[in-house]
Amino acid sequence: MTALLEKYEPVIGLEVHVQLLTQSKAFCGCSTRFGAPPNSQTCPVCLGLPGALPVLNRRAVELGVKASLALNCEVRGVSGFARKNYFYPDLPKGYQISQYDQPLAEHGWIDIREGGAPKRIGITRLHLEDDAGKSVHDGFGDSAKRSYVDLNRSGTPLAEIVTEPDMRGSNEAHEFLTRLKEILLYLEVSDCNMEEGSLRCDANVSVRLRGAEKLGTKAEVKNLNSFRFLKQALDYEIDRQIAVLESGGTIHQETRLWNTAEQRTIGMRSKEQAHDYRYFPEPDLAPLVVGDAWREEIRATIPELPEARRARFIASYGMTEYNAGVLTSSKAIAHYFEEAAKSSGDARAAANWVMGDVLGQLNTAGKTIEASPVSAPALGELLKLQSSGAISGKIAKHVFLKMFETGRGAREIVDSESLAQISDTAALEKIVAEVIAASPKQVEQYKGGKTTVIGFLVGQVMKATRGQANPAAVNELLRKALE
Amino acid sequence: MRITDKDVSYVADLAHLDLTAEERARFGAQLDSILGYVEQLNELDTSSVAPMAQVLTAQRENETLREDKLRPCLPVDVALANAPESGAGHFKVPKVIER
Numbered sequence: 001m002t003a004l005l006e007k008y009e010p011v012i013g014l015e016v017h018v019q020l021l022t023q024s025k026a027f028c029g030c031s032t033r034f035g036a037p038p039n040s041q042t043c044p045v046c047l048g049l050p051g052a053l054p055v056l057n058r059r060a061v062e063l064g065v066k067a068s069l070a071l072n073c074e075v076r077g078v079s080g081f082a083r084k085n086y087f088y089p090d091l092p093k094g095y096q097i098s099q100y101d102q103p104l105a106e107h108g109w110i111d112i113r114e115g116g117a118p119k120r121i122g123i124t125r126l127h128l129e130d131d132a133g134k135s136v137h138d139g140f141g142d143s144a145k146r147s148y149v150d151l152n153r154s155g156t157p158l159a160e161i162v163t164e165p166d167m168r169g170s171n172e173a174h175e176f177l178t179r180l181k182e183i184l185l186y187l188e189v190s191d192c193n194m195e196e197g198s199l200r201c202d203a204n205v206s207v208r209l210r211g212a213e214k215l216g217t218k219a220e221v222k223n224l225n226s227f228r229f230l231k232q233a234l235d236y237e238i239d240r241q242i243a244v245l246e247s248g249g250t251i252h253q254e255t256r257l258w259n260t261a262e263q264r265t266i267g268m269r270s271k272e273q274a275h276d277y278r279y280f281p282e283p284d285l286a287p288l289v290v291g292d293a294w295r296e297e298i299r300a301t302i303p304e305l306p307e308a309r310r311a312r313f314i315a316s317y318g319m320t321e322y323n324a325g326v327l328t329s330s331k332a333i334a335h336y337f338e339e340a341a342k343s344s345g346d347a348r349a350a351a352n353w354v355m356g357d358v359l360g361q362l363n364t365a366g367k368t369i370e371a372s373p374v375s376a377p378a379l380g381e382l383l384k385l386q387s388s389g390a391i392s393g394k395i396a397k398h399v400f401l402k403m404f405e406t407g408r409g410a411r412e413i414v415d416s417e418s419l420a421q422i423s424d425t426a427a428l429e430k431i432v433a434e435v436i437a438a439s440p441k442q443v444e445q446y447k448g449g450k451t452t453v454i455g456f457l458v459g460q461v462m463k464a465t466r467g468q469a470n471p472a473a474v475n476e477l478l479r480k481a482l483e
Numbered sequence: 484m485r486i487t488d489k490d491v492s493y494v495a496d497l498a499h500l501d502l503t504a505e506e507r508a509r510f511g512a513q514l515d516s517i518l519g520y521v522e523q524l525n526e527l528d529t530s531s532v533a534p535m536a537q538v539l540t541a542q543r544e545n546e547t548l549r550e551d552k553l554r555p556c557l558p559v560d561v562a563l564a565n566a567p568e569s570g571a572g573h574f575k576v577p578k579v580i581e582r
Contacts, residue, residue: 022551029554038572042562043554049565059551080536087499089576135579140571148573151562276497281536286547 004246008207010238011215012173013124013165016180017158018190019131019198020063026130026157027054027097034196038150046155048092053284056081060128060157063189064104065290065298067159068126070187070305071180073108078289079127081282089149090133098160099127100279104288110183111307114175121176122164128288131156153197159189165204165215170234174227177201182306186331194226201230206251207241216241217251221265223258233258237265309334317347326355332369333359336376343380346387353379357397361404373407374400382410390414394467425477428461428469432477435460446482454478486515 025032028045044052068075082100108123133151140148161180167173181192181199192199201224206216221237224230236258241251256265304312306328313324313334328334333354341350358379362372374382382403386396391414402413435457436443445453454475461474491511495502502510539547556562559572568575 024551024553029549029552030556031553037559039559039562039574040572041556043556047557047562055549056547057551058548061548085497089574089579136573137579142570142575143578145578146568146570146575147577147579148571148575150573278497283536286537286539 004242005238007210008238008242008245009210009212010169010234011165011206011208011218012167012169012234013204014161014163014167014173014176015202015204016161016163016177017131017200018067018161018184018192020060020157020159021188021190022057022059022063022157024057025155026057026060026128027155028052030155032156034193034198036152038148039152041152042154046092047151048094048154054097054282056285056288057157061104061288061290062298063157063187064126064128064159065295066187066302067161067184067189068105068108069295069299070183070302071105071108071110071123071126071161073105073123073126075105075290075295076102077291078102078287079104080287081128081285082279083282084129084277084279086277088132088135089147090135090151090154092133092151092154096129096132097282097285098129102287103127104290110176110179112172112175112179114172119166119172121166121172124162124164126159126161129158129160130154131158165206170231170238173203173234174231177227177230179306182329186303186305197225200225203230203234203237205234205237205241207238207245216245217253219251219253219265220255221258222255229258229260232263233265236263240265303331317341317351319348319351323351323355326359327351330369336369336372339376340379340383343377344383344387345380346383349383349387350379353383353400357400361401365404373405374403378403378409385410385414389470392467392469392471394462398467425473428465428473428477429481431461431464431469432474432481435464436478436481443482454482486511486518490514 019032022032024030025046028043030041030043030046033041045054065075079099080102081097083095084098084100085095087094103125105126106124108126109120110123111118111120113119131153133149133154136148136150137143140146163176167176184190184192184199190198194200203221203224204218205221206218208214208216219237219241221233224233237256244251252267255268257268258264259266309328310321310324313319313327314321319327326333327337336358337350337354340354341347344350358369358372358374362369367373379400382396382399385391385399386393391399395414399410399413402408402417403410406413439457439460442453442456446457457478458471458474461469461478462471488507488511491502491507491514495507495510563569563572563574566574
């Protein structure tokens with residue numbers, strides 16, 4: 001396949017749907033909460049009952065505008081809604097309310113980094129629309145003959161983000177979606193939970209001979225419900241299209257579903273002109289006006305975004321790009337690190353601890369940083385005990401684990417377990433003398449010029465003090481005693 | 484007649500309607516007369532008028548929006564009351580296969 005990938009170039013564009021974090025639905029006051037009993041969050045509007053009228057949720061507009069601005073889009077002063085007509089049992093109105101020829105925002109971009117150089121991926125548009133309900137095809141006694149429909153999700157506000165066909169491989173698509181998700185999470189416009197369907201991704205995939213200008217015929221690949229599936233499905237689809245072309249065939253424009261079990265994309269049975277939605281302007285909604293003042297008010301709520309934060313971490317804490325990437329991978333982690341750095345007064349130590357012990361333990365315990373038993377100020381206290389020499393680095397690790405297990409403070413654990421570092425010279429001198437007496441061979445080697453053997457002797461003292469001796473003090477005392 | 488049999492079949496197909504030849508002919512003629520009636524509007528010169536789909540012209544941004552507040556939903560049994568078939572809190576429909 002490698003040789004063929006030198007001959008063909010994949011071209012990918014993504015359509016990403018994100019559920020906006022509102023309390024109520026796009027056009028009615030029903031709750032958007034996930035996981036409620038079926039059909040317990042419906043009303044005449046989202047059931048599509050005759051005569052019910054939609055009224056647009058102001059918060060959904062704000063979140064859409066916020067995302068648009070963060071994605072460098074131009075927000076239209078006046079946008080409009082249209083009806084996208086199609087028939088499916090989980091779409092009770094018989095049409096989806098969406099934005100068609102007047103989307104909320106257009107002409108944006110985000111920069112991604114895939115294999116070194118940054119690359120700009122264009123965002124064609126971001127528009128608002130409402131979601132359909134959920135069809136359940138399996139799991140009931142009569143599932144062979146009946147589909148079950150739950151309309152709790154019907155009318156949930158979505159932002160659809162469409163990219164330009166700017167990605168040239170599954171890695172770039174994966175990287176784009178990672179960056180996009182990171183930005184949306186920082187903005188708090190969506191929880192981007194892929195399992196619950198808050199973030200859904202479809203891809204338009206085509207291949208063309210390298211150097212060709214004209215795009216190949218594309219297939220739309222749906223059902224990419226995790227980052228892993230996205231990559232697998234794109235790789236499969238790219239290989240499939242190349243194989244078709246290589247064997248002299250042609251690609252048909254069609255919709256294909258990624259089948260995880262079979263690890264392949266499968267064409268959906270679709271009629272020739274199934275994609276005629278007969279769009280027309282939604283007569284029940286007024287044009288959506290977002291004036292300059294409101295837009296700028298929303299812009300002011302945009303926090304420092306991940307890319308800017310990475311740059312700042314690199315510049316102000318002198319950390320590597322990799323470390324800055326880890327520490328800004330979520331807003332909560334970045335916040336935790338900055339708080340720990342501030343309270344400990346040692347950003348370098350805080351960075352190492354957060355990336356190592358903190359994230360490691362959280363990962364093992366299956367916890368998020370928001371639920372960490374060790375708060376950022378508590379970690380700061382521990383780091384201060386270490387940097388002041390009150391406890392050794394080894395003891396600090398032990399204390400951290402205890403803090404993680406019990407939620408108690410560092411000082412408290414150190415005091416109750418008498419873990420404070422022994423810097424008392426008289427006490428240490430006695431142990432040093434014992435170690436020297438017990439290690440005649442190493443003492444002889446040292447005196448014979450092999451001074452590195454002192455490491456062994458320090459180790460013996462540390463062992464005798466259960467790691468509580470101050471290593472620097474031990475080193476000095478040993479040298480003095482041996483000379 | 485501007486509406487052809489093919490046009491009628493196409494729209495009927497989008498609407499998931501199975502029409503007989505007799506119905507296609509009848510509805511074709513009706514559609515044709517409706518469109519012919521509306522077409523009279525083309526006598527007016529609207530080249531300098533922006534298309535309008537709403538009598539509520541956009542003046543201020545807030546007047547047609549609602550606050551993000553919850554309102555009571557229908558009880559499940561009421562929501563399902565009009566369904567020809569329901570069960571386990573769901574609407575039940577004949578088995579659906581993606582078209």
